[in-house]
Amino acid sequence: MNKNLLIIGASGHGKVVADIALKIGKWDSISFLDDNKNKKISMGLNVIGNTTRFVDYIKEYDIFVGIGNNKIRREIYNTLKQIGASIPTLIHPNSVIGSDVKVGEGTVIMAGVIINCCTTIGKGCIINTGSTLDHDNELENFVHLSPGVHLAGSVKIGSDSWLGVGSVVKNNIEIVENTTLGAGAVVVKDINEAGVYIGIPARRVK
C-alpha cells in the first residue's frame, strides 16, 4: 500500500469514491486524474493530470478507477493491472459486511450497503449507496448495482451488468453478463440473454 491515493475520474462517481477514501483515512493525500482541463479541483482535492497519465504515478500512489461506466472501468483496471499498479478496495465504514463475504480488488462499497454472509463480489464492482445483497450472492467482475438495489438470497449477476436505481431481484435468480436493468425493474425469472430489461415483472425492451 502507498501513502497516496489517485482516483481516475473526478466527476460524480469519482467524488463519492474520494469521500469514502477520506472516511477510511488510510492515505496521506488523495488526488484525481480527469480529462476536463478546466477542472483543477474537485471536492477540495487536486486534479493533478489527465487520465492517460496514470502510468506516471504507479510507484507513489495506490490507484482506483472512479468511473461509473462498466466497460471503461474494466479497460482502465486491466491496464493498471498490466503495469503493476496497487489497486485498493474501498469499503465505506458505515456499511455492514457479513461473515465470509469476499470483495474483489478495485471494488467500492458505499454508505448504507448491507451484505449478508457468504456473498462474493468480483473485482472492479460498484455497490452503490443503500443497496442490499442477501446471503450467498455471487457478483462477477465490473458489475454496478445502482443506489437502492435489493438482491434477495442466492442471486447470481454476470459480469459487466448494470442494475438501475431501485431495482429488485428475487431469490435464486441468475442474470447473464452484460445485462442492464432499468430503474425500478423487478426480476422474477432468470435472465439468460443480455439486453435491457424494464418494468414489473422485468421484460426485455432492447
Ligand SMILES: CC(=O)SCCNC(=O)CCNC(=O)[C@H](O)C(C)(C)COP(=O)(O)OP(=O)(O)OC[C@H]1O[C@@H](n2cnc3c(N)ncnc32)[C@H](O)[C@@H]1OP(=O)(O)O
Ligand atoms: C448515483 C447514480 O446516479 S448511479 C446511476 C443510476 N441510474 C440509473 O439507475 C438509470 C437506469 N436507466 C434507466 O432506467 C433507463 O431509462 C434505461 C437504461 C432503462 C433506458 O434508457 P434509454 O434506452 O435511454 O430509454 P429512454 O429514456 O429513451 O426511454 C424509452 C422508453 O422507455 C421508458 N422507460 C425508460 N426507463 C424506464 C424504466 N426504468 N422503467 C419503465 N419505463 C422506462 C421511457 O419512459 C420511454 O417510454 P416512451 O417510449 O413511452 O416515452
